[in-house]
Amino acid sequence: MPWYRRTYDWLERRLQLEGPIKDAVLHPVPKSTASWWYVFGSASAVLLVLQVVTGILLALVYSPSASHAWNILQMLNHQVPLGWFLRAMHGWGSNFMVAIVVIHMAQVFLFGAYKFPRELTWIIGVFLLLLTLGMAFTGQVLRFDQDAYWGLAIGASILGRVPWIGGQLVHLMLGGPIINGATLTRFFALHVFILPGTLLVLTGLHVWMVVKLGINEWPMPGRLVRRETYIQEYNELAHKDGLPFFPGAAWKDAYFAAAILLAVALCAAYFGPYGPTGTPDPTIINTVPKPDPPFLWIYTVLSYLPPEMETPFLLIVPPLAIAVLLGLPFVAGVGEKSWWRRPVAVFSVMFLAVCWASFTHLATYTPWSPKMNAWSGAPIPTAFLERRTPLERQGANVFQEKQCRNCHSIGGSGGLRGPALDDVATRLTEDQLIRQVLLGGGNMPAYGSTLSPPETTALVRFLNTLHPNYQPAASDASRAVAGQGGVPSASTVERGNGQHKTQ
Incomplete structure (x- = not known):
């Protein structure tokens, strides 16, 4: 027996992983799920692995110090061989990951995959989306340039508007009442340890539930979800008209994930890394900071809102949107899945997509709210x-x-x-x-x-x-x-x- 086979048998006798892995890889899925519409979840997981790997490599060099962070990123951009490409892969990987997770959520919503018995799978997916956005925001802060400083200042001001506990939340986030050295240390801990660790745990739980509950079948018009009969109907469909996940459905996931990685690499090579822009200095007011692409839409919304409407909008709309997403499977957990018979769901996705695209486009030239056109050199009256x-x-x-x-x-x-x-x-x-x-x-x-x-x-x-x-x-x-x-x-x-x- 070859040495590698003896090593494998020695490990298998002690770990006994072959059985669970085979069950996960070869579990039957409905043949209709071997579709390009079902590839976004796997691509999100591959992008998460990319972020973890590139993030570890960057953490070996990065220093969460207000006096060194900006200089270290400049060194990575101009002195370390391929340091700029590593930063670009991490930055563009973040943007692609947010986009793919949002598309995956929209596809799950349109296909009714949040309905019984996958309610908890959907809820975990909502938290994964929020954690992905948190990773994107904390990553921008770690650049600690002008965009990061002013974005953090505005983020702190948003958090400070929370009734009763706003001040305590700002202190918790910044490590004090103002942006200082402790702020960068806290965001480094969030970005490198807390958020990725939580993201990996919830991703594992999410994948486990997908394996155990099965991949949602293609939503056929008239095929209703009933709590009493759905699980039995799904199992019959998976065994009668199904195929093993690998290789029957997995090859499309692999091709799409490879294409996404290639797209990230091309964007990284062509556009380069994000920043850092100017050094963080609150006395340099003559600047027009912009957030990273996932947050450009809210930048535009706040630019057009009257000042008196900013606080009500920030305190009502985001919590309400999260509550709607979390409560969706409990309000509409049974019934029709097909988007052909759910016009409200289709209209909601199209409306939100048009609004998001429009606001993001406007952010490319929308001035910071409100408009700045002053010159401080004019003498005081x-x-x-x-x-x-x-x-x-x-x-x-x-x-x-x-x-x-x-x-x-x-x-x-x-x-x-x-x-x-x-x-x-x-x-x-x-x-x-x-x-x-x-x-x-x-x-x-x-x-x-x-x-x-x-x-x-x-x-x-x-x-x-x-x-x-x-x-x-x-x-x-x-x-x-x-x-x-x-x-x-x-x-x-x-x-x-x-x-x-x-x-």
Whole structure:
């Protein structure tokens, strides 16, 4: 007996894997499933393997450090042999994986494969889609360039809008109130360990259920799903008009998966890797960051939504869409499978596909919401500098030097990304201004790591003067109460010091 046969027998006696593997590979499936419509699930699994392999190779070089990540990616692009191609394979593999998983979900939906007894298979598939999107987003953050920084800032602002626990979620995601070194470490752990590990476990469970419950048969009009008889009818169909999965149906999966890998390699060789673009710096406002292709559609939607509609949209539409997907097999778990007799299902898929394609196309030239057309070099209007203290004028200099007017306008001049600041002191107290500058919020990034304490103090003092003459600046009522109780407030002390100096 050859040595390799003796080694195989030695392992088989101890592992006993031959039987389960043969059952999985040779299990009978309906002959109608040997179709090109059934190849997307296997292609998704092959792309997952590609992402794992290329991700491991990149992790050997990558350093999740805010001071080194950008330079390491530049080194991979320009100094390491074929480093750019490895990065490109990983980046384009991510885009292809998202696309194939979405197509697979649409095919499963149209074929009614979420119905009894495959409800849990569908639910796991929904979570696999969400994990795939999570992998794509965390991978973009690890580039840690301008696109990644601003995408992360907007992602944090979206998470911060969750009622009651938004602040805690932002702290959990960023490792603190602002984007710092801990942020990249957490996203590295998510992208390399947590999300892939969960994805692999759920993929294994998903494949196991497909093997045990069988591949969904071709949906024939009039062939209804009934809980009482479906399993018996399926088994009879698989044995009477079926064939072994390998090689009867598997060869098309293999050809399609090979074609997808070839397409990924061609895109990687022709288009190259994603980024990194400019170094991450919140003071560089004159930029138009864009997310990776899987998220371009939401970029467009937020660009066209009025500011007051962003929060309701983000808090209602995505959770509602996920709830609909998860609840679908419980609402429509039996009955007709054929898309010929399910016009609502066909229309839903076509409508969503047209909307997604249109929004993604618009994102190629849609400006960041809202439009930015300012130039920070224009001087601050003199009306905002008259009768100001030296500290407040110093704050005006900080406002000018840090290019705040690229996003905000005062006196009708400036950017439109953020709200006008002519009366900001009537909306926010001094403490709230400090928190907004340091920690950010909404679509504004945090500047706590780029402003020194004296600069922050001066800037906030200047902002606190921006209110109409007839309307006083906002104040904290609790401080006034504390001052009446014998504990002087900060503003009371300041006014007292000012009167003393005048006298």
